[in-house]
Amino acid sequence: MSARRTGSFVWGSRVRVWVGTWVCGGMVGLASGAGAVGVAEPSWIDAKVGEIVSVGRGVVKREELGRSLGGRPIHLLTIARGAEGEVRPAVLIVAGIDARHRVGVETALGVAEAWASSPPEWLVGRTVYVVPCLNPDGFVRGGPRADTPRRDEPGDADRDGRTDEDPAEDLNGDGLITMMRVADPGPALRLTPTMVDDPDFPGLMRAPDAAAGERATYAVLIEGLDNDGDGSFNEDGWGGSGGGGIDLDSNFPAHWPEFSDGAGVRPLQAPETLALARWALDRGDIAAVIVYGRHDTVTAIPKAGEMDASRQVPLGIEQDDKALYEAASKRFKEITGIHGAPRPDTNGSFVAWAYAHLGVPAFSTPVWVRPDQVAEDKRPKPAEKPGATREEGDAAPTPRPEPKTDEAKWLRYFEGRSDLPGFVPWRAFDHPQLGPVEIGGFIPGAMMNPPPEEVSSLVDRQSAFVADLAGRLPMIEVEGVGESLAGGLWRVTMRARNAGEWPTLSAIGRKARRNAPTRITIDAPVDRLVSGEKTRIEWSIPGGGHAEARWTLRTEGMGKAVVRVTSPILGTRTVEIPLEDAR
Template sequence: MNQKIKAALVGFAFCGATSLATAQRDYQSYDQLTARLQKLSSKYSKLSTLTTVGKTATGKEIWLLTLGRDNAVNKPAIVIAAGVEGTQLATTELAVQMAEQMLQAAVLQDSVRELLQSKTFYIFPNLMPDASEQYHEKLRWERSANAQPIDDDRDGRMFEDPFEDLNKDGLITMMRVKNPTGLYRPAKEDPRIMVKADVSKGEKGEYLLYTEGIDNDRDGKWNEDPEGGVVFNRNFTFDYPYFQEGAGEHPISERETKAFADFMYDARNVYAVFVLGPANTLSQPLAYDKGKASKRIINGLLEKDAAVNDQISKLYNNTTQLKNAPKAAPSSGDVLQWAYFHYGRFSYSTPGWWTPKVSAPKDTVNGKAAVAPSEHEDVNFIRWAEANEVVGAFVDWKRFKHPDFPDQEVEIGGFAPYVRQTPPVRLLAPVAQKHFEFFSAYAKWMPSLQIVNITSEKVAGGLTRITADVLNQGSLPTHSEIGDKSRWVQKVKVTLKLENDQKLVSGNKIQLSNALGAGEKFQVTWLVNGKGYVTVEASSPTAGSQSKGVNLR
């Protein structure tokens, strides 16, 4: 097809007509997701269980899908937490697709079946169901907060300045107001897209940008107090953003965050937490900062943990082969930092999906070569959306007579809600497959305790000296370095179990070790008086256990 004709047709698909803009709602609602999870756990009942850890303010269940066989609660576990941001519906879909792929593979492949025999996967598909439901409402706007009423602007009123659908298209988009004091200008590559003017390059702003609506409370702000309350990913205890929008009245104030944290603190077997969310510490690992790691209140990765983060980042990149990942640091009050600094586990985050870098199409009529990818994220997105025929992604700018700007030029338009973080579901299957392969590889790298070099030696006085090495034969440490500073993370424990007529003469019956790195050993020794057999047991909730019997001399 002629490139100009094709571009015109695709451009038409980007118009603001309600029928097109609302057509692509292929992500599942809470009820649809619930039915899907129930069907999945029923079909694979020997490999999975579906439970709830709590309810939201509107009574929606916070689902937990557990994958594993035979006493899964006592096996080293990985947590996959999705839906921590209400606008990132793709993370929920990826988590569920990964679970489906893993369960299907377990039926056909011995390696995956053995993986679920030795490890447990705790999958939280959607930790913000009240927020994500806005995607399915008649009026669609990007909601990040739960359904707990809260007075964000602290003026004694609730929801007094919500969004208004001024152009009646069923979407809350943006308003651009022509104003020389504005900070934004149309992008040179695509004038539909608004980008921040770079004053260092001599650029000047031409527009003010606001979300679609009216300043109902006349405070000079637009839509600053819409329906909704607290953001899950801003309500945790580490670096809690006091008095900031969406943070809540205090840390762990919400049903969702408390339910998640309560489960986690009870789950001693959790080895690592993977957040499918806005931050990205898998594609680009966090660096070791001695200054931050040495503070009284540690706020940077400890040295050994930073080395592990780098190791896992390489595994992630080599396994998934995902390119041009966005740079996104952790944020105040997020679950990622809580899981590391306060829960004491290895903790990582990835958006899972991001817009691939694309070039502007080649002009076949005039013989011009394709233009290089844009440095502006939104320009890159619209090129990708057009190339993939994503319907209803952009609402063309149209004039609107706005009562708050009586003598100014106002236009309504821009990206439709959610589209930049919710690609068509049909595109996610290969991405989910790559992440399934990564998590499988990661699980195989996890620590495993083995008792080696165990000996019993007869010594003077009819005593027996027992010596053994406890080896971590995995490719990762038995637990995090910061876990050794925590009183919550259980250390490697070695126990000598005696019979009634046996007596321990020297050595502690229970001996503890800090984290054992890959291939590291911890030696234990005892003197025992008596006859028969004793048992040496090495155990760790995050690294498994092994027992061996030894004969007294």
Template sequence: MPAPLDLRFDHFYGYQELTRALEQLATLAPDRARRHSIGRSPEGRELWMLMVTDFTQGDPERKPAYLIHGNLHAQELSGTTAALFVAHHLVTGDTPELRRLLGEVAFYIVPRINPDGAEYALTTGGAIRSRLVPLPMRNAIRPADVNGDGLILRMRLRCEDGDQRPDRQDPRLMVPREPHDDDGPFYRVFTEGIIEEWDGGEPREASYHKDFNRNWGANWRPEHQQYGAGDFPFSEPELRAVAEFAAAHPNIFGALGFHTGCNAVLRPPATRADDELNARDLAVLRELGRKGEDATGFKLRAVTQYRLDEGRPNRLQGHFTDWAYEHLGIYPFEIELGMLYQSAGITTDQYFASKSDEERREFDRAILRWHDAHPEAGAFVDWLPFEHPQLGRVEIGGLRMSAFANPDPRELPGIAAGCTRFILEHAGRYPHLRIVGVRVDAVGGDIFRIRATVMNTGGFPTYIAETGRDVRANRSPVARLELGDGMEMLSREAGVELGHLGARSGKRDLEWFVKGRGTARLVASSVKAGTAAVEIPVGG
């Protein structure tokens, strides 16, 4: 194996740099990694996928496969870096365990589902969820770099009727105006930009933020019921490309998405209570999730419980975890890699336990203190005066949202290493067919009885989750006895539908009677458990 690449994992990648990194990985080990595009973004960027497996050990589409994706939300750039870390480990690792895994499992890695949004977040530092859609209205603020510093931040306009004021403890932080506060100074705060169709009235925020993690096909709801949902399920071409790839690759048995938020390991459900899940599936999700806790140090939570403690359970319609669990019939996870709160010393439990705006304001002050200790990170830009072409004198500055939404990138190598351990644990449970107990007995003359057992030695059933039993693409495993020249089948049909096989030792005993001498070949195959084959000498 060639020497490992000198890729950086304490770093956020631009599109061109990501493209080169994936090509380098594919060039480094062509028998392990191949880069290809599964689609294009609206702005023409490729949706790169790196397929990692041992290509000398059979067709990857006939192996169980594990899907990894990152950077679905534009600002969550750490997801790309974490996915690259996993890819690098898979491509360059050389342990016997990894060699065996790659011989029998394929990994489909999409480091950046949202290249357009990520490029906007990385280059401007501006606020964006997945995609910004301008809303037509008068006095609409259109995000723009009006002061020429290369960023799109916030601008504050001083006025007596302003609804915000500088925080009394740290005036860099803007906070809501308090009741009966007449002291000031007061401000209106807007996205940095130009006002379209301005008639001198109040500028209006006029961008709709699409949220790609509300656009998956499961439990989708329209925009007026679920903010960010998009026009219809899979209306966004990036997600549609992933869904079409998954539909064409029913061998996917596991999946994980990288996000950034207060760090956590997330599992389904996203829209209902735990007691509405199948009991076996819930037990497996919890058991696997605890492995994730051990590997990452992040607490396991259901998506519905990823919230403030005093808040109501989430109901996130059109969510990835529900889609993968309900539509693909597999066990998906998401890992929230953390954000600047964690780098500033605020734990997820502390944040979720907070009960007041003042508590959470103190967390924001902690971020500013972190910035003061690490100014080279550029997380905050000081408020500086600027003569706006329409509003006159304003001040432009504030947090760079791409910094706020991610942990300190210097922490990413350690975080990604823990995530990789969990992915290897999850992927290592792939269902796996074996043929054992082959026996040939002479019955009389040139008639022989052939017996064999097909079993699943993997950690998951061949249908994976209980929801997978009814998924049309999860066809039952089959076995077929292929006879050599001059041999004749006397009993059952050569092909046999085995029915799904349970985890670890699920099996089906098979028997055929044949006439003639030669070599038979028994092949067993499963959509998600791969293929096993054995040559059987008969009457030799």
């Protein structure tokens, strides 16, 4: 006759989807919207973080991840409920890498503020880390605004022994650095025409269609002067075609674009990128990463199964992680309505590094896109345009072709939003070196940042996606059973079931091996073990799957068997299995 005793422990908790409400008015002072020219003061970001910590006392903790090159703090917020120091799976949110992407900073602070004021129940079993602005120097830089993601750092892009001597400049005094176009430049100017003015979308510059007999008529340059007299314009300094600092989202080691301007002379050269990488590598609990930035890896997931020349580092994602990404992408589209987004090169980006080197699923979203890239039921209502109604008898507007290029679609969008400046019409200007030119083009950051009134709904949707993602993380349920055998022996069986959707380690996590595998250990002297290894290693327990370990023990005087299940992401939990007949 055998006696059976059981002990059980549920590790983690089910996650309820929660959508926070955030009032956009709380973000007063930030340069919201495409047409805004002002920028936030550095003290504003610090003060906002302080408010969030004060509101979320006991839930939100603030640390300093490091300091920027300019000496500004890089804030890190830890948001969690429950016992302090308890290890549980965490989601890392990073924003403000690209200096132009201000909506990312607004959204990161918005979700943190919402959770601080009304902490959701799912935070009891999860941790959220928020780095709201990795690039404070670039974010708070004063005008004029330029179309550059970088933060300042002296450099000599043209290798003439001088640093930043030929930056871009705001020649017409409108607070913006846009573009200059020169019609049919003569040989003396040493400029080559490469563009035409699109007749279907006047003002939009594009390459000529040789098949249609078009020839290039305009040379297009960044607004500015040839300050160093070398015949090149704005080739060395902030806002120009070269130099002007480091693009932090090109300075991470994953597929680092070594010869690209702005990538730095070495990976992690910038103190901002180095501080984030060091901190993340020291954390074993990060299970997923979300980036609010210029890249998109969630509406259109990266290619699966393609490797670099070493056949080891994925160019996109591992084949075995594809289903995980597809499920996350499907829910993201359902929650946010976003079904398309720009897809710039991710080489050297944080999201690429977080996946390939940190070894966790990593998703990046621009947060806001054009209305035509959003499901119709989730599109914002267009603002009413004063005087837009047509009187009876007025001629109907001349029909125009549908825009096909991304820039043409943006131009059409801004034309329909008289309340939202996004494109500066070309205006004549007498350039001191080039003579007659025109200055105009898209406003820097206009294609990245929404109207202020849309920010609140964007925060709500991103909050909901984070909550949904947190609900997919691994969750281990552990149960142990003891069975009395003959001769004072007991068989102890332990089963660890992953009740979450994600595996305890993803395919890239198993390859990167940054995190240790799950260890199942019985707390018994080796000489008591008749069969079974003292510690069993499980590299990954799939979602819905389980791992099982069995031991046969000599249990005289033990009274109970203690089994520990340990994971860097899930922490350590102990299960005690009564062995009462062994006393």
